[in-house]
Structures are given as C-alpha cells and as structure tokens.
Amino acid sequence: KAGVTQTPRYLIKTRGQQVTLSCSPISGHRSVSWYQQTPGQGLQFLFEYFSETQRNKGNFPGRFSGRQFSNSRSEMNVSTLELGDSALYLCASSFYRNTEAFFGQGTRLTVV
Amino acid sequence: QQQVKQSPQSLIVQKGGISIINCAYENTAFDYFPWYQQFPGKGPALLIAIRPDVSEKKEGRFTISFNKSAKQFSLHIMDSQPGDSATYFCAASIGDDKIIFGKGTRLHILP
Numbered sequence: 001k002a003g004v005t006q007t008p009r010y011l012i013k014t015r016g017q018q019v020t021l022s023c024s025p026i027s028g029h030r031s032v033s034w035y036q037q038t039p040g041q042g043l044q045f046l047f048e049y050f051s052e053t054q055r056n057k058g059n060f061p062g063r064f065s066g067r068q069f070s071n072s073r074s075e076m077n078v079s080t081l082e083l084g085d086s087a088l089y090l091c092a093s094s095f096y097r098n099t100e101a102f103f104g105q106g107t108r109l110t111v112v
Numbered sequence: 113q114q115q116v117k118q119s120p121q122s123l124i125v126q127k128g129g130i131s132i133i134n135c136a137y138e139n140t141a142f143d144y145f146p147w148y149q150q151f152p153g154k155g156p157a158l159l160i161a162i163r164p165d166v167s168e169k170k171e172g173r174f175t176i177s178f179n180k181s182a183k184q185f186s187l188h189i190m191d192s193q194p195g196d197s198a199t200y201f202c203a204a205s206i207g208d209d210k211i212i213f214g215k216g217t218r219l220h221i222l223p
Contacts, residue, residue, distance in 0.1 A: 004155070033210070033211075035213075041215075042201070042213055042214065042215040042216050043156070043201060043213040043216075044213075045210040045211070045212070048210060055208070056208075056209065056210045058210065090155050090156070092155075097208040100146075100158055100161075101158065101211065102157075102158070103148075103155030103156050103157065104155050105153070105154055105155050106155050
C-alpha cells in the first residue's frame with residue numbers, strides 16, 4: 001500500500017511569491033492534516049480537511065490556505081511568501097478523524 | 113493550556129541503556145497521547161500511543177508510562193540501540209480535535 005505522497009520534495013521561492021504544495025493521502029484515507037515544522041517551533045498544526053471540508057484550523061495567518069478534492073487529495077497554498085515561511089511542510093493522512101495519522105516525507109520550502 | 117511540554121531537548125545514551133523522555137500537559141480533556149519517531153529527511157511515524165484509562169503500554173522495547181494525576185507521560189526505550197537515534201515527539205489530542213505536539217527530543221545513542 002503506497003504511503004502519503006507529497007510533491008514537490010524541495011522548493012525555493014522568492015519573497016512575495018506564492019506556492020502550492022500537494023499531498024496524496026493513503027488510498028481510502030479521508031482525513032488530511034497539514035503541519036509546519038521548524039527547528040524553533042517544532043510541529044505546528046495548520047489545518048485539517050475531511051470529506052472536502054476544513055474541520056480544524058491552527059493559528060496561522062490567512063496567507064495559508066488549503067483545500068481537499070473529492071479523491072481526498074489535498075493542496076495547501078501560501079501567498080505573499082515571507083522569509084519566516086521557510087520550513088518543512090508535512091501532510092498526514094488518516095482513515096477517519098483522530099485515528100492513526102501517517103505522515104508524508106514533507107516538502108522543504110525555502111524562501112529567499 | 114493546549115500545550116504539551118517535552119523534556120529534555122536532547123539526550124545522549126549509551127548503547128544498551130534506557131532512554132527516558134518526559135512530557136507534561138495541562139488540559140485534562142486530552143484523551144489520546146501518541147509518540148512519534150522522526151528520522152532525518154523523513155516524516156514522523158507513529159511509534160506507540162496510549163489513552164488515559166491505561167497507566168502503561170509496552171510494545172517491544174518501547175514503553176509509555178502515564179500518570180493521570182500528575183498530568184505527565186513518558187517514553188522509555190529499553191536496551192537503546194544506535195538505530196533508535198532519532199527525534200521523538202510526544203503529542204496529545206481531544207476527540208476529533210487537532211494533535212498538539214511537543215517540541216521534540218533529539219536522541220543520540222552512542223555505539
């Protein structure tokens with residue numbers, strides 16, 4: 001069974017640009033959550049989608065947004081990138097909400 | 113109140129020794145306490161999890177001890193091996209709500 005797939009693995013963007021990251025969950029999983037991981041702040045929750053609806057949102061500015069498609073694939077978008085957005089962005093999928101979460105390898109975003 | 117405080121930040125243990133990582137929480141409504149293991153370049157992977165109606169759970173060399181009254185839980189790695197060198201995260205959640213992670217412990221096992 002294929003794991004959680006995140007694309008791209010690495011990304012370099014310039015301040016002010018926008019970026020879209022993609023996450024394909026494990027087949028059959030309906031819940032997708034996004035996290036930002038930085039050395040100083042650890043893993044911080046961005047948002048969770050279940051059945052194409054955002055169910056939970058963390059304390060991030062509106063520049064961070066996401067969506068989920070009918071096949072459970074999810075995308076997150078960051079607009080007007082700032083240097084502080086440089087981080088590893090992780091996606092986790094689970095069969096149902098609050099069941100075991102499986103993480104992808106992440107997308108390493110560098111903003112210059 | 114939504115925080116999970118994890119200590120130590122880093123830990124060095126001799127091969128064969130016991131590694132102990134501690135976490136504390138404030139919110140007594142938390143009802144699920146997982147531990148995740150992360151190797152460099154990989155996403156976190158669920159290691160072991162416990163619910164508050166159980167005081168201890170063991171899976172192989174990994175044991176979670178849970179003290180509900182003290183609002184603390186800990187991970188013990190027995191007979192620590194170099195392959196256990198990784199970053200460990202404790203976490204907590206309530207029902208369907210988001211998982212809150214500790215800041216992580218970087219564990220290094222000396223060969």
